[in-house]
Amino acid sequence: MANRQSIEYAKIKGVHDVPLEEFYTSGHRTCQGCESAATMRGFIKVAGPRTLVTGSTGCMYVANTSYMTTPWIVPWMHTQLGASGSSAIGMAAGLRALMRKGKIPDEEINTIAHCGDLGGGDMGLSAISGALQTDYDLLIIMNDNESAANTDIQATGLTTFGANTTFTPPGKRIHITQRRWKKNLAGMLAVGHPTCKYVATACATYPTLDYLRKVRRALAVGGPKFLHVYAPCPKGWDYHPRYSHDIGRMGVLSGLFPLFEILEGHVTYTHDARRQREPVEKFLMAQGRFAHLTKDDVRYIQKMVDEMWEEWDVPGVVPTKGSLKT
Amino acid sequence: MANERAPKAEAVWERRDLLTGCQAVAEAVRLADVDVIAAYPIRPYTEVMDAISKLIADGQLDAEYVIADSEHSQFEIVKHASSVNARTFAGSSGTGWCYGLEALVVTATDRLPVLYLVGNRALDDPGAFGVEHNDAMMVRDVGFLLCWVTTPQEALEHVLIGYRVAEDKGVQMPMAIAMDGAFLTHSQHMVDIPSLGTVRRYLRRYDLSKRRMHPDNPISIAPQVNEDWVMELRRQNWEAARSARTVIKEAYREFNGVFGDRYTNPFFTEFMTEDAETILIGLGTVAAPGRTAVTRLRAIGEKVGYVSMRWFRPFPTEELRACLGRFRSIGVIDRDFAHGSPDDGGILMEEVRSTLYPLDNRPVVVDFIAGLGGRDISISDCMAMFRLTQQAASQAGMDGFVKWIGLRE
Ligand SMILES: Cc1ncc(C[n+]2csc(CCOP(=O)(O)OP(=O)(O)O)c2C)c(N)n1
Numbered sequence: 142m143a144n145r146q147s148i149e150y151a152k153i154k155g156v157h158d159v160p161l162e163e164f165y166t167s168g169h170r171t172c173q174g175c176e177s178a179a180t181m182r183g184f185i186k187v188a189g190p191r192t193l194v195t196g197s198t199g200c201m202y203v204a205n206t207s208y209m210t211t212p213w214i215v216p217w218m219h220t221q222l223g224a225s226g227s228s229a230i231g232m233a234a235g236l237r238a239l240m241r242k243g244k245i246p247d248e249e250i251n252t253i254a255h256c257g258d259l260g261g262g263d264m265g266l267s268a269i270s271g272a273l274q275t276d277y278d279l280l281i282i283m284n285d286n287e288s289a290a291n292t293d294i295q296a297t298g299l300t301t302f303g304a305n306t307t308f309t310p311p312g313k314r315i316h317i318t319q320r321r322w323k324k325n326l327a328g329m330l331a332v333g334h335p336t337c338k339y340v341a342t343a344c345a346t347y348p349t350l351d352y353l354r355k356v357r358r359a360l361a362v363g364g365p366k367f368l369h370v371y372a373p374c375p376k377g378w379d380y381h382p383r384y385s386h387d388i389g390r391m392g393v394l395s396g397l398f399p400l401f402e403i404l405e406g407h408v409t410y411t412h413d414a415r416r417q418r419e420p421v422e423k424f425l426m427a428q429g430r431f432a433h434l435t436k437d438d439v440r441y442i443q444k445m446v447d448e449m450w451e452e453w454d455v456p457g458v459v460p461t462k463g464s465l466k467t
Numbered sequence: 468m469a470n471e472r473a474p475k476a477e478a479v480w481e482r483r484d485l486l487t488g489c490q491a492v493a494e495a496v497r498l499a500d501v502d503v504i505a506a507y508p509i510r511p512y513t514e515v516m517d518a519i520s521k522l523i524a525d526g527q528l529d530a531e532y533v534i535a536d537s538e539h540s541q542f543e544i545v546k547h548a549s550s551v552n553a554r555t556f557a558g559s560s561g562t563g564w565c566y567g568l569e570a571l572v573v574t575a576t577d578r579l580p581v582l583y584l585v586g587n588r589a590l591d592d593p594g595a596f597g598v599e600h601n602d603a604m605m606v607r608d609v610g611f612l613l614c615w616v617t618t619p620q621e622a623l624e625h626v627l628i629g630y631r632v633a634e635d636k637g638v639q640m641p642m643a644i645a646m647d648g649a650f651l652t653h654s655q656h657m658v659d660i661p662s663l664g665t666v667r668r669y670l671r672r673y674d675l676s677k678r679r680m681h682p683d684n685p686i687s688i689a690p691q692v693n694e695d696w697v698m699e700l701r702r703q704n705w706e707a708a709r710s711a712r713t714v715i716k717e718a719y720r721e722f723n724g725v726f727g728d729r730y731t732n733p734f735f736t737e738f739m740t741e742d743a744e745t746i747l748i749g750l751g752t753v754a755a756p757g758r759t760a761v762t763r764l765r766a767i768g769e770k771v772g773y774v775s776m777r778w779f780r781p782f783p784t785e786e787l788r789a790c791l792g793r794f795r796s797i798g799v800i801d802r803d804f805a806h807g808s809p810d811d812g813g814i815l816m817e818e819v820r821s822t823l824y825p826l827d828n829r830p831v832v833v834d835f836i837a838g839l840g841g842r843d844i845s846i847s848d849c850m851a852m853f854r855l856t857q858q859a860a861s862q863a864g865m866d867g868f869v870k871w872i873g874l875r876e
Pocket residue numbers: 177198199200201222223256257258259260261286288289290291292297569
């Protein structure tokens with residue numbers, strides 16, 4: 142590996158440092174205001190052309206990557222709904238073997254797998270866990286639009302409590318059928334994989350540049366990495382596409398979606414919601430999917446969020462309680 | 468062709484060893500210089516992965532060995548490694564093979580030449596370790612190459628032939644080598660192991676060429692096509708499976724050229740069939756008691772023979788039709804089930820009968836469901852099957868007759 146060609150990235154200090162080149166371009170058919178599409182565009186912009194990408198089934202496949210109109214300038218391959226983790230391992234293992242055995246030139250090539258919250262956070266969890274135990278250089282990016290959006294907005298393990306989805310409609314007898322609390326995914330993956338050096342959460346467009354910097358940071362760290370990206374979805378969350386950025390920002394500022402980075406075990410809050418939290422009500426009431434919630438429901442959600450920031454041992458990350466107080 | 472500048476022709480066979488079916492496959496994986504292996508445990512195929520991990524630990528094979536979290540991941544890992552141009556190996560048995568089925572199907576539709584060992588095992592429920600062929604049969608319609616081997620020697624050689632066929636530019640299909648659980652995966656035979664140099668003369672480098680995933684070749688693989696294109700793509704897969712028959716013949720011709728004449732017929736092996744009137748046909752190790760029964764019946768003057776099927780996909784339609792058309796009656800041994808199928812027979816019977824359909828003088832075909840869940844098929848079972856098949860030749864209405872052999876009444 143002596144003469145290994147590596148990828149050099151300049152630091153993104155301001156918007157002017159963001160590369161102008163696009164590697165995810167026109168051709169996709171995602172909705173206006175789709176933050177999942179912004180997630181795609183962003184990661185490949187900063188990862189650059191020496192990158193292989195796999196994408197698991199979902200909006201970012203079906204609405205995104207159509208035959209003869211692919212938006213991907215870099216090599217891209219579909220992978221199965223639960224296979225983002227295993228596809229990343231496969232690519233990385235293949236490249237490593239071929240380079241070590243001199244069958245292809247030895248150079249740094251990024252391997253990135255993207256998935257949705259159902260494909261990655263529910264079905265593909267085991268494969269992602271497997272990937273995070275390896276020592277391959279790979280990055281898994283999960284765009285969390287809080288539903289199985291591609292199949293017409295069904296609740297997943299990552300959907301916010303109370304949301305109206307096609308599997309969890311409010312009814313005359315039961316007014317909230319989405320009663321599962323959002324899975325603590327990034328925290329679970331970070332805590333569960335002691336040798337994984339980088340797990341972070343982000344929101345595609347808020348705070349400005351944060352997501353892009355996290356992708357770069359992840360790519361600079363050796364081994365497997367996981368990035369959980371909050372991706373507001375105008376269709377599934379039921380708001381006007383022009384508000385995608387605002388909805389993401391409100392989700393973060395309310396503390397409902399914790400924004401942090403865990404680099405070699407050190408937690409840094411991107412937005413420290415222990416100090417400052419906007420009421421969740423503002424965020425909830427801006428979206429049609431929560432229109433049926435009562436004051437009590439909103440209070441319950443607020444209570445859970447407060448608990449996450451005030452009582453969890455590692456706020457927003459580890460839900461055990463009390464061990465630090467004794 | 469030997470390299471003219473080579474100082475001395477290398478011996479074709481390097482050594483002889485007592486190996487199980489699984490160990491023989493591991494040796495072949497070493498000889499094929501496989502790049503990525505994905506492992507997950509399930510009896511009986513697992514032994515191949517045990518053996519490969521040791522070869523790697525001992526420095527005899529340079530490969531990435533990934534311990535997967537499930538068969539689904541196992542097969543996705545090799546699929547994607549194959550797409551970046553690595554030669555790959557995986558395998559499974561029974562319910563494990565089924566667990567990864569989604570990934571197997573896309574490997575076929577993506578036309579990636581991964582090679583698998585299927586150590587045939589009964590499907591759950593209820594749990595059973597013994598052989599049954601339904602596991603491997605799960606992939607028969609989706610664009611897989613699929614063959615059954617009967618000895619460790621044949622297993623070793625078919626890994627090499629398998630990569631040769633699967634990776635051929637006109638084929639590029641995944642390949643499953645099936646072997647009977649326990650009866651072959653874990654039974655030891657003497658195996659001749661060829662030298663690495665000889666294998667290199669036979670097996671070219673794997674090259675996906677314009678379809679490989681690499682930054683220098685920026686393509687999109689398997690974008691969403693819907694009704695616009697899926698039919699054309701299915702047609703290409705169909706074409707590949709169809710023309711694989713020609714490539715298989717080529718691959719055996721070349722194999723015979725490099726390794727010495729080892730195979731006369733790539734697709735199936737005939738035993739004492741020249742003047743036979745009645746034959747049994749089956750897949751896998753049942754060939755051994757089948758052939759012994761033939762020898763015993765021949766000794767008392769009966770005109771019987773045995774056909775051991777090797778290739779199941781692509782199905783050797785022409786060759787098998789020409790072969791089987793000359794017999795009066797055929798007994799098919801199905802170590803599988805196809806509940807509710809035509810005549811309620813097994814999978815092999817349906818395929819054999821439809822192969823024979825265009826003939827004017829069709830032999831009578833009867834079916835024996837036998838050896839399920841690893842139950843032994845004895846020589847006397849085979850004798851009894853021969854008797855019934857002989858009887859079917861002269862008894863009207865027996866075509867399509869199905870009998871379960873060795874069933875507790
Ligand atoms: C094994 C399997 N089960 C079900 C489906 C159907 N399916 C396609 S996309 C999808 C939803 C994916 O949701 P998510 O991963 O969150 O991605 P999104 O569409 O929301 O971006 C489902 C259920 C499938 N393609 N494969």
